[in-house]
Amino acid sequence: MKQNQQRGSGVYPGRVGARRLARSLGAAALAVLLAACVTTPITGRRSLNFYAVEEEVPLGAEAYEQLLSEETLITSGPEFDMVQRISARLVEAAAPEDPGYAWETRLIRSPTTANAFCLPGGKMAVYSGLIPIAQNEAALAAVMGHEIGHALARHGTERLTQSQALGVVTEVVNTTVEGASDYTALGGALIEYGVFLPWGRRQELEADRLGLVLMARAGYDPREAVGLWERMSALSGGSSTPSWLSTHPSGEDRIEQIQALLPEVLPIYEASRGR
Ligand SMILES: [Zn+2]
Numbered sequence: 001m002k003q004n005q006q007r008g009s010g011v012y013p014g015r016v017g018a019r020r021l022a023r024s025l026g027a028a029a030l031a032v033l034l035a036a037c038v039t040t041p042i043t044g045r046r047s048l049n050f051y052a053v054e055e056e057v058p059l060g061a062e063a064y065e066q067l068l069s070e071e072t073l074i075t076s077g078p079e080f081d082m083v084q085r086i087s088a089r090l091v092e093a094a095a096p097e098d099p100g101y102a103w104e105t106r107l108i109r110s111p112t113t114a115n116a117f118c119l120p121g122g123k124m125a126v127y128s129g130l131i132p133i134a135q136n137e138a139a140l141a142a143v144m145g146h147e148i149g150h151a152l153a154r155h156g157t158e159r160l161t162q163s164q165a166l167g168v169v170t171e172v173v174n175t176t177v178e179g180a181s182d183y184t185a186l187g188g189a190l191i192e193y194g195v196f197l198p199w200g201r202r203q204e205l206e207a208d209r210l211g212l213v214l215m216a217r218a219g220y221d222p223r224e225a226v227g228l229w230e231r232m233s234a235l236s237g238g239s240s241t242p243s244w245l246s247t248h249p250s251g252e253d254r255i256e257q258i259q260a261l262l263p264e265v266l267p268i269y270e271a272s273r274g275r
Pocket residue numbers: 146150203204207247248
């Protein structure tokens with residue numbers, strides 16, 4: 001893209017030249033986008049990602065160290081043991097889709113914070129305030145499975161890619177305004193890959209689906225995810241809204257979607273129980 005940016009910043013070449021330039025920039029950008037197209041495990045959704053897994057792992061690890069340096073960790077006791085047990089079972093369940101992440105889970109002491117995350121590259125954390133809302137190990141596994149789902153689907157770098165792709169488009173269009181109609185193909189491709197779509201909700205539903213599969217494979221009853229979301233919803237809107245809800249927005253139909261997925265994941269759970 002460097003070469004194109006240099007060309008784009010040159011002298012404005014006139015209407016005909018602009019259209020030619022537009023097409024050439026559009027074709028180059030489209031080639032980059034096609035090369036960066038990846039398929040999400042389990043759901044099969046195709047998405048745009050400029051980042052290799054090898055880049056995600058050190059990026060995530062760096063962010064993790066920074067986050068943890070500002071927190072107090074719980075490093076022993078029954079809650080710590082439970083979080084480590086869930087993490088180990090879910091990571092084992094994710095093995096078929098594991099792109100080579102450096103998995104690690106910490107428990108952060110923060111009784112008023114109901115939250116959890118899994119960074120790109122597999123670094124996870126649970127805030128202790130989530131445990132009373134989860135109420136049981138399977139429900140906590142639902143949250144952690146959902147977080148691992150975001151990581152396996154590579155939603156973090158997908159978001160990064162989207163903002164960068166939008167930057168590319170803006171730059172190209174600004175350079176050759178009169179040739180705007182030449183961008184139909186590029187714009188269409190971007191829309192197809194979801195750059196202009198409301199990702200937040202789709203990413204949430206995708207993470208829900210991946211999480212349900214993982215918890216079922218790990219031997220946790222996926223029906224516990226329904227209770228978890230009911231308890232989360234009951235707390236939303238007031239001063240005790242779990243912080244997890246603000247970073248994981250959900251539509252009113254989330255519980256319905258989870259219930260609709262249960263026939264798909266309950267047989268996986270039954271099979272894992274029988275092992
Ligand atoms: Zn989420």
